Amino acid sequence: MKKIILPAIAACLLAVCSGCSGFLDEKLKSSLAPDNTYTSSYGFEVGVTGLYGWARSEFNTWGDATTTQGQACPYEAFQVATDIVYTGHKDGSLVPFENLSYTASTTFVTSYWNWAYGLIASANEILEYSEGNVNWDTSTDKAYYQAVARFFRAYAYRYLVYLYGDIPYVDKIEKNFRVDFTRTPKAEVLSKMIEDLQFAIDNLPVDPDKVKVGQLTKWAAQHLLSEVYLMSGEYAKAETAALTVINSGYFHLMTSRFGVDKDQEGDSFSDMFKEYNQNRTSGNMESIWVMQLEYNTTGGGGEYEDWTRRAWLPKYYNEDGFVLADSLGGRGLAQIVPFKWWIESADFFAKSDIRNSEYNIKRNWYYNNVNSNKYGKKAEFTDETWAKCTLFPAVTKFFYGKPDNLSYAGSNKDRMKFRLAETYLLLAEARLDQNNPQGAAEAINVVRRRAGAPEITANQATIDFLLDERIRELVGEELRRFTLVRTGKLVERTKKYNSYSSSMDEHNTLWPIPQTIIDSNTGADFPQNPGY
Numbered sequence: 001m002k003k004i005i006l007p008a009i010a011a012c013l014l015a016v017c018s019g020c021s022g023f024l025d026e027k028l029k030s031s032l033a034p035d036n037t038y039t040s041s042y043g044f045e046v047g048v049t050g051l052y053g054w055a056r057s058e059f060n061t062w063g064d065a066t067t068t069q070g071q072a073c074p075y076e077a078f079q080v081a082t083d084i085v086y087t088g089h090k091d092g093s094l095v096p097f098e099n100l101s102y103t104a105s106t107t108f109v110t111s112y113w114n115w116a117y118g119l120i121a122s123a124n125e126i127l128e129y130s131e132g133n134v135n136w137d138t139s140t141d142k143a144y145y146q147a148v149a150r151f152f153r154a155y156a157y158r159y160l161v162y163l164y165g166d167i168p169y170v171d172k173i174e175k176n177f178r179v180d181f182t183r184t185p186k187a188e189v190l191s192k193m194i195e196d197l198q199f200a201i202d203n204l205p206v207d208p209d210k211v212k213v214g215q216l217t218k219w220a221a222q223h224l225l226s227e228v229y230l231m232s233g234e235y236a237k238a239e240t241a242a243l244t245v246i247n248s249g250y251f252h253l254m255t256s257r258f259g260v261d262k263d264q265e266g267d268s269f270s271d272m273f274k275e276y277n278q279n280r281t282s283g284n285m286e287s288i289w290v291m292q293l294e295y296n297t298t299g300g301g302g303e304y305e306d307w308t309r310r311a312w313l314p315k316y317y318n319e320d321g322f323v324l325a326d327s328l329g330g331r332g333l334a335q336i337v338p339f340k341w342w343i344e345s346a347d348f349f350a351k352s353d354i355r356n357s358e359y360n361i362k363r364n365w366y367y368n369n370v371n372s373n374k375y376g377k378k379a380e381f382t383d384e385t386w387a388k389c390t391l392f393p394a395v396t397k398f399f400y401g402k403p404d405n406l407s408y409a410g411s412n413k414d415r416m417k418f419r420l421a422e423t424y425l426l427l428a429e430a431r432l433d434q435n436n437p438q439g440a441a442e443a444i445n446v447v448r449r450r451a452g453a454p455e456i457t458a459n460q461a462t463i464d465f466l467l468d469e470r471i472r473e474l475v476g477e478e479l480r481r482f483t484l485v486r487t488g489k490l491v492e493r494t495k496k497y498n499s500y501s502s503s504m505d506e507h508n509t510l511w512p513i514p515q516t517i518i519d520s521n522t523g524a525d526f527p528q529n530p531g532y
Helices: 002-010 013-017 021-025 041-059 107-132 141-164 186-203 218-231 235-246 308-312 383-388 420-433 437-451 463-474 480-486 490-497 515-520
Strands: 085-087 287-291 336-338 415-419
Touching: 041 107, 041 141, 041 287, 107 141, 107 515, 141 186, 141 218, 141 480, 186 218, 218 235, 218 287, 218 415, 218 420, 218 480, 235 420, 287 420, 415 420, 420 437, 420 463, 437 463, 463 480, 480 490
Parallel strands: none
Antiparallel strands: 085 336, 287 415
């Protein structure tokens, strides 16, 4: 897979924008070079497999040099400096994003630009070569592989417009070295993303039960289209896109126990986050698209692909009376710690809300070291345990442990990227944006009924209530920064709830353009984002 991706980058934007002319000088003699690979349906299947692999590495820490973000906390950079968490472990890669001292040269500021344009370059290569290929196994193969490529191109541009605003829109292989890129207005980029997703909807498979596990269907593109319409201010279209997924008949919220451990203690919400329960093959009819990361499996993720467990889990094993245990989620580092305003509030969750059950937020910790005189006793949270990041309420959806390797760094559960509960909340957002609080309440209440939470009225259906509901339902799954930027609430809610990032102002809604891009783009004006 990786050998297929590398040639895709050689002639494309990643090489150009990073100023690495050595890529352009490379002689692609390998039998896996694009001219030799993209000559059959099989070759394009290998190519789109590379797209899945590249996208899956969106939070890669120290792994493969092509796709890695290069430091320990890329995922967490989208959670801090919002309203939900602060840095606990004080990792050096993360602190600048919390205290807002990141610059145009900060690692993630550059790595996400390169990651996104690398994915775009590979997608553009597939699209261009598919136009010249005549050797297809079936008459629909060309449109199908183009649909996958266009989905991933839109997915990559989603990161870019959220993070940087106006950015160069590139939809072809750049065969010649260029230093004259200009910034395309965000609205124009969003329009191109919509075109890509509409093509994907028309040409991706319809029936999610007739595709390989993890394979894209039209419903993944339809869900993402709803979000992109929200980004572009086309709220009626966002509502229609969300309803199309909801009414497709293929998905429903999970209200009954299923999958592994269904006969053990738990509930229908916690079941979705148990290892092996993310895909439809487990009985999970809520997942719309699932990235495949399964542990120790050919084609699965590596140790560095996903460290969300390390992010959310306390360092309980540093407390006297505890030892590492897979039943306690494995080895966490508390790189991010939930704010007490929501996770400890007496009224943030209704008493009946299963999302606040012990199965979903672990509040009761018991000493597990059989050699300790504390064994079996309850460990209490204190200001000291919060400060040391050793004990605090933990979101269990990120628990992950392997009894044969308790110090394993990765979290190789398959990752639910899109699930139906979020589609309902996108629908609610679209209706609020159209001044339809009654319709928004109806959409929110579908999610709340599954959770056992009381229904709300139209008067309660505000954007702030919706953002709170997204915490209850989607905390850690969504990239909170993206949600708050899209809804125009990043600055307000961060300043309200987050004293660590209280100096935030409007310029922080975007990251700076990487300095390497500005320095290398000498043939045209390439202005920096305001405030940097």
